[in-house]
Amino acid sequence: MSAYTIGVLAGDGIGPEITSAAMTVLKAAEKRSGYELFDWLELPVGKAAIERYGQPLPQMTKDALRGCSGWLMGPHDSASYPPVYKAERNPSGELRRSFDLYANIRPSRSLAGVNGLTKEADLVIFRENTEGFYSDRNMFAGAGEWQVTPDIVLSAGVFTRRAAERIADAAFRAARKRRKRVSIVHKANVIKLGFGLFLETCYEVSKQYPDVAVDDFHIDAAAAHLVRHAHRFDVILTTNMFGDILSDLTGELVGGIGLAPGLNAGDEWAMAQAAHGSAPDIAGTGAANPTGLILSATMLLDWLGERHSDRRAEKLGRVIDKAVFSALAGETRTPDLGGNASTAQFAEAIIAKLPV
Structure with a gap:
């Protein structure tokens, strides 16, 4: 039986691309580890939610997140929402406030192979x-x-x-x-x-x-x-x-905002959210670097492991973390790091570095 339900909020701009890449890496690591840790629950947020539900953060999404152990959140592009929504808190701010995610934790590490x-x-x-x-x-x-x-x-x-x-x-x-x-x-x-x-x-x-x-x-x-x-x-x-x-x-x-992870944590929930924005100029091109969100996901695993005394989650986070650093030191790079690999190709490069 899976231990954790993880909410997935793809967001706007490059959000769906990097969120998909992060899920692909986590699912591959989970499969290779032999653990059964996650159930995934995709929920509406951002422009897609406005179009379907009339709100960038529908109440149904907030209600569902309360039943999750944590969640992945892609970036949102609230600056481009219709004017009526600009007077409201953006989705990220509303979630941080509603769930009392009082600690925003953002590491910065020099990376082998990255010219910081x-x-x-x-x-x-x-x-x-x-x-x-x-x-x-x-x-x-x-x-x-x-x-x-x-x-x-x-x-x-x-x-x-x-x-x-x-x-x-x-x-x-x-x-x-x-x-x-x-x-x-x-x-x-x-x-x-x-x-x-x-x-x-x-x-x-x-x-x-x-x-x-x-x-x-x-x-x-x-x-x-x-x-x-x-x-x-x-x-x-x-x-x-x-x-x-x-x-x-x-x-x-240390090499660029696309590499920057983050975790919004409270006493009951945590939200993995990279520090960067939605980059609408490259949305849909497959050029986005998913590193920030993938490393944010490893922070969520560490938080889950500590909160629930679950060594499996902590170990899986370390394995993915090591694979990301190993992939960054290799030749497969996204355009922001001087390469020509797509978001999905870089995710596959990370998976190739996971232990068999």
Whole structure:
């Protein structure tokens, strides 16, 4: 009997192509391992859902996801949705808020065979995922912005001790399994109360982890240090907007945003979602690099394994992870990495590296 029902949200643009590639790799790895881990549940989201159900994220999709152990989400192209939907939270933001996926975890690793701007990076960003300066999701109802005159707009940032405590705890727990260093990124020198509360709370949580070293950086200094010294960072702990920005930076440093994985995790569910967008300019051409979403899926496997004490899921994630890195070091490459392989061909190259 399968252990986990995995929801599949293909999304827009290149989403269906990379989601299909990720499922193909996971199914092949599952078959070769002899495990029976997954049932797959494909659900409507994005433009296809608008056309059929009149909503980019139908209630039926949200209801079905509550019965899933986790899910894969392809990128969405909410910028191209009809104007009536642009005032709403986009599908990703709505899922993060509805399911309380408070930790956005985005690793960046230098990869053999990939010509990144840095060769020694191995870090992970823990981004608080529910509040901060993201005005579409930091209020109970409505958005945290007000246009008080035609020429004046106020945008609210929300910082709570509870949110800082739980993302800090997740970051320090992860650091214990890595190189035991957490760097807090903030702007408490200017936004003294909001970022001050975040910084103070993170340091309070650090006292529960005396074996983990901790330091902190202003956001501007952190960005500069990452460009020159990314290899010195282990776990970066930061707020919503800063984490979003820094993870794109670190993704480019190691070879490109198409390689950048991510996991949105809460206490009950997790959503594998690559850091990149829907790339509508190459949608349907077969040129998209599926690496980011496939590595996101391995993060989901690791999360499932830890949450359910399931070594099979953890082992399968490691096997796929190793196969991806081995394939990237080979000659089969998608156009963003200087090759001419299609999305499906690169997925097959990964499968060829799986143990028989």
